[in-house]
Amino acid sequence: MNRRMLLGFDWPLIVMILLLGIMGIVNIYSASHSLEQSGAPLHIKQTYWLILGFLTMFIVAWIGPQRLCAMAYPLFAGAVLSLGAVLLFGRVANNARRWLTLGSFSFQPSEMMRIAVVLILAYYFTRRDQAFPYSLPQLAVPLGMIAVPCALIFKQPDLGTTILIFLVGMSIIMVNGVRLISILCMAGLALGGTAFSWFYVIKGYHRERIISFLFPDKDPLGSAYNQIQSQIAVGSGQFTGKGFMAGTQGQLNFLPEHHTDFAFSVLAEEWGFVGAAVTILLLAGIILRSLLLAYRAKDHLGMLIIVGCTALLFWPAIINMAMVTGMFPVTGMPLPFISYGGSALLTNMAAVGLIQGVVIRRYVFSK
Amino acid sequence: MFRLSGKNKPSRHWSQKSSLAYSNITPNKLYQPSENYYTKRALVAAGIFIGLVFIILLGRLWFLQLLQGEAFRFRSENNRIRTLDLPPPRGIIFDAKGRILADNQASFSLALIPEDVRDWELLARRLHTLAGINPEEITELQRLAKGASAFKPVRLRSNLDYTAMLLLETFRYELPGVTVLTEHRRNYPENEAMCHAIGYLAEINAQELQEPSRRGVYRQGDYLGRDGIERSWEEVLRGTRGYRQVEREANGRELGLIDEQPALPGNNIILTLDLDLQKAAARAMGDEVGAVVAMNPQTGEILCLYSSPSYNLNQFGAIWQDLLRNEYHPLKNRAINGIYPPGSTYKIVMAAAGLAEKEVDANTTFHCSGEFTFGNHTFRCWRRGGHGSLNLRQALKYSCDVYFYRLGLKLGVERIAKYARAFGLGDATGIALPHEAQGLVPDPAWKMRRDGEPWLEGDTVPLAIGQGANVTTPLQLVRMVSVIASKGLVVTPTIIKAVVPPGSGEVIAEPPALAYRIPVSSEHLELIHRGLVAVVNEPGGTAGRVRLPGVTVAAKTGTSQVVSLTRARSYGSKANIPWKYRDHAIFVCYAPAEDPSIAISVVMEHGGGGGSDAAPVARHILETYFGLPPSPLPLRRPGPLAAPASGLTERQHE
Structure with missing residues (x-):
């Protein structure tokens, strides 16, 4: 990496992510305060993860999207194989097989798949001399590239990541260009698919969650419980919040996973509308800034990569916040940079690294 | 995210089936939009979509936190889901012939949850008359109870007698914040002959609580074996704590049980000692x-x-200072x-x-x-x-x-x-x-x-x-x-x-x-x-x-x-x-x-x-x-542990 590339980093993006990450750590300190912990406190761990994340970002940016895309097919194949391996030999935690253990090292292949899907779709579309926009039959291969990992991850089961990969893949396809008629066809298929999966695929507890989301007062102590409590937490924060470490809902331990999936409820309860709005604006800033970078990208590949990576940040953010504010059913999706979690943070920072990798090469003419 | 509608697109190039498929070979870039043309327009649309989504989200927060904030604040204050700690009974220690050397007795403690207290002055007055607690103690507690620690019960009096416990239970609903904890108290039926082998317990201190091996296992107020078997067999004897999650009204009345995990008693131990x-x-x-x-x-x-x-x-607990001296x-x-x-x-x-x-x-x-x-x-x-x-x-x-x-x-x-x-x-x-x-x-x-x-x-x-x-x-x-x-x-x-x-x-x-x-x-x-x-x-x-x-x-x-x-x-x-x-x-x-x-x-x-x-x-x-008939122990002059003796009793000499 030469000096020019280093200067070429998009610093506003880095600053916004750093700010959000620090807010996240402060919030985790408060949220995990009442937890019975073993080992290092979670906010310390998250600090290490954030540092490691920035390191990942620089390394991925340095390798660059060109070189990574050249490996897109083997990478994708590797991710598919390890997803298969997870189903066969994965470690069971919380009623799902998500972790693959190799010696003392364990990882979630679904995290790897998030990046792989972005790379392979971007690569696929730039390698094709194809009329724009695409029609449905021409999309058979890219749709297959989404469907295979989605099916494997759904089997684990991990509904959140399945939805995420589907949305990210569709985002890339859409931005790349699809005929209107094909869009309508896909919408029709999606509706049919939803109806089908509601009756034949979706597990009982997910169905319960969706029902309880639609009719929250039916069973206030059952599966709607989390959502009601989360709304109470957010709402009771009012304008300025209850104060740091003084959120009754969070500190009383009734919010489940309040340092991971429901971290934003704790933040909104303790820092009020002010804190929540700052978080939202920072997230919106990061995502819109990334889109601007996509717009300015020199080549099609760079554009699609940035779009995919932005979608990787956007969809979890919006789903998580919609979930904790009671606009979306509970689907175990952490809020990027705010929720506790090392592997998710590393994946997100790798995505940011891909964006930066495109940005720093805007003056480099490789062809 | 979404394609713009068909009307906006340059149909001249794209809508006609007969036109050549887009390819890089077209020499005139002026008439052939770059391959990023669509993507750029889609990006603008995506930006608008994303902006709208975030605005909706802000609106939702505005609705929850500002328009409905008051109502939610009220609900959160009434909403008291409490997780009650269930400490495990410690294992019983028996001698070689099955006689109990250490067991547990129920004991009642008066505790205060500072967060629940509504009226500190009234509380201080009532506790003074009910349990003889110095009002200054309550004032001190009020000063200390800030932040997250305000949700944890603070023990005011241990080992309450039965009448005091009944009295407090009777008036508890008038005194939000007051609770009576039922605890296990270690009891040693044969204590003096066995004291050194059995050892004793004492409350865990803040520093010990911080040790990695103890974090999550012990809580403030727990007792820890300090000597003898109680200490070296602590992990075997202590058991696993449970909890009881109940929903309660602001005044402490329990509305219902949400979740319960009973405590697992510690292992009993049979000693070789007789x-x-x-x-x-x-x-x-x-x-x-x-x-x-x-x-x-x-x-x-x-x-x-x-x-x-x-x-x-x-x-x-009462005599250890004297024992040390x-x-x-x-x-x-x-x-x-x-x-x-x-x-x-x-x-x-x-x-x-x-x-x-x-x-x-x-x-x-x-x-x-x-x-x-x-x-x-x-x-x-x-x-x-x-x-x-x-x-x-x-x-x-x-x-x-x-x-x-x-x-x-x-x-x-x-x-x-x-x-x-x-x-x-x-x-x-x-x-x-x-x-x-x-x-x-x-x-x-x-x-x-x-x-x-x-x-x-x-x-x-x-x-x-x-x-x-x-x-x-x-x-x-x-x-x-x-x-x-x-x-x-x-x-x-x-x-x-x-x-x-x-x-x-x-x-x-x-x-x-x-x-x-x-x-x-x-x-x-x-x-x-x-x-x-x-x-x-x-x-x-x-x-x-x-x-x-x-x-x-x-x-x-x-x-x-x-x-x-x-x-x-x-x-x-x-x-x-x-x-x-x-x-x-x-x-x-x-x-x-x-x-x-x-x-x-x-x-x-x-x-x-x-x-x-x-x-x-x-x-x-x-x-x-x-099992032989005991012969009388020799008469000795009083040893050092006898009360100061006036004179010498007869002592057997060789």
Whole structure:
């Protein structure tokens, strides 16, 4: 990496992510305060993860999207194989097989798949001399590239990541260009698919969650419980919040996973509308800034990569916040940079690294 | 995200099926939009979409936090889902015959959850009248209770009596924040005789709570074993805590149970100790300071582990300050932590070393004239007139010092130390109890470390009769004599017979103790054994006091000097010597001699003579063990632990 590339980093993006990450750590300190912990406190761990994340970002940016895309097919194949391996030999935690253990090292292949899907779709579309926009039959291969990992991850089961990969893949396809008629066809298929999966695929507890989301007062102590409590937490924060470490809902331990999936409820309860709005604006800033970078990208590949990576940040953010504010059913999706979690943070920072990798090469003419 | 509608797109190029598919070969870029054209327009649309989504989200927050904020704040204040901690009952400790040594009793504590308190002044007034609590205590609590700690109950009074508990329960709903906690309180039915072996509990402190191994397992207010079995078997005894999640109204009334995980009681433990022997030891030691240890010489099971002075475990919290200040250090477990010169009991080691190293045999004799001069120093035998010529058996029986002075010089310090260590001296026995002392086996290296001076041959002489820097614990002494009793086994003493997990009915026996064989032949051990039998059973032996009807006892007495003989004699009569300058009385024995099942060591600090003062203690324990009618304990003048006595009672003299 030469000096020019280093200067070429998009610093506003880095600053916004750093700010959000620090807010996240402060919030985790408060949220995990009442937890019975073993080992290092979670906010310390998250600090290490954030540092490691920035390191990942620089390394991925340095390798660059060109070189990574050249490996897109083997990478994708590797991710598919390890997803298969997870189903066969994965470690069971919380009623799902998500972790693959190799010696003392364990990882979630679904995290790897998030990046792989972005790379392979971007690569696929730039390698094709194809009329724009695409029609449905021409999309058979890219749709297959989404469907295979989605099916494997759904089997684990991990509904959140399945939805995420589907949305990210569709985002890339859409931005790349699809005929209107094909869009309508896909919408029709999606509706049919939803109806089908509601009756034949979706597990009982997910169905319960969706029902309880639609009719929250039916069973206030059952599966709607989390959502009601989360709304109470957010709402009771009012304008300025209850104060740091003084959120009754969070500190009383009734919010489940309040340092991971429901971290934003704790933040909104303790820092009020002010804190929540700052978080939202920072997230919106990061995502819109990334889109601007996509717009300015020199080549099609760079554009699609940035779009995919932005979608990787956007969809979890919006789903998580919609979930904790009671606009979306509970689907175990952490809020990027705010929720506790090392592997998710590393994946997100790798995505940011891909964006930066495109940005720093805007003056480099490789062809 | 979404394609713009068909009308906006440059249909000239894209909508016509007949037109050439887009390709890079078209030379005129002006008429052929770049391949990014669509993507860029889609990006603009996506940006608008994303902006809208975030605005909707902000609107939702505005709705929840500002428009409905008041209502949600009210709900959050009424919404009190509390997780109540369910501490586990600690495991019960039994003696070898199944008698309870430590169990749990319910006890009630008055606690306050500061967050729930509505009116601090009213609370202070009411608690003053209801429970006699100083209003200043409440004010102090109000000042301290800030932030997250305000949700945790703070214990105000422990061990409430039943009426106080009822009174508080009655008025509880008028006093939000007040709760009555039901806790398990450790109870020790047989506390004084067992106190050192059992140990005690004390509340965990902030620093201990921070230790990685304890985080998540213990909470503030938990008790932790501090000594004895309570400490070394803490993890087995403590159990697993549970919780109860209930929804409550602001005034504390419970609305419903949400989740419950019952506490898992700790494992029960069966000890090898026998309460009868403990009590016998306590009786026999009376008001003297010292320790008694009894062990099965074959298995290493400790049958009795008594240290005097003892204390009341049930009142431990109230008296521990006094115990700390007491000049006789009652908290010290002398059985494993007291170190004493072994005195003449060390002659067992000397005899084994002499025989094994072939410096003496059964027939070798030395002459004792009552004193022994080495260099310019004269060492005396305890018997002024001397014993004349005697062999090993006689030397043991009469406990002749001069015989062993000479043997010691022949062996030299290194070989003595080697056998002392082989007998398990100078190192912890490995019993599963805290604070075990190592004792000391002196050797030239040790002297060089301590004094920076080389070993002199003259140093070896007092060593040979267990004096000098030589120190051992009563537990090491009983193990030492057990080596002879078991024909050569050095066992690791055990105190736990079995662990009984609660509710399962299954009994997990502790694995048998480790043992190793001492490098002394069995004929030599037999020779020493016969000498020890003679000590008790032949006329003139020093331990005639433990001769029992029907049971053959083998023993060795010891009287270890605390000050020089010259100084002791300067007081004239024995009775005039101040307590702390008197000799330690030491006694080791085992029985039945044919197939020993019990070995005992007794140390009576400044108690006088091993044969005269410590032996009757061992006799009392042997009688209890073998179910023999107890012979009366000798009358003694009051020991150091007796209340200050006006005069001397009659004391038996040799």
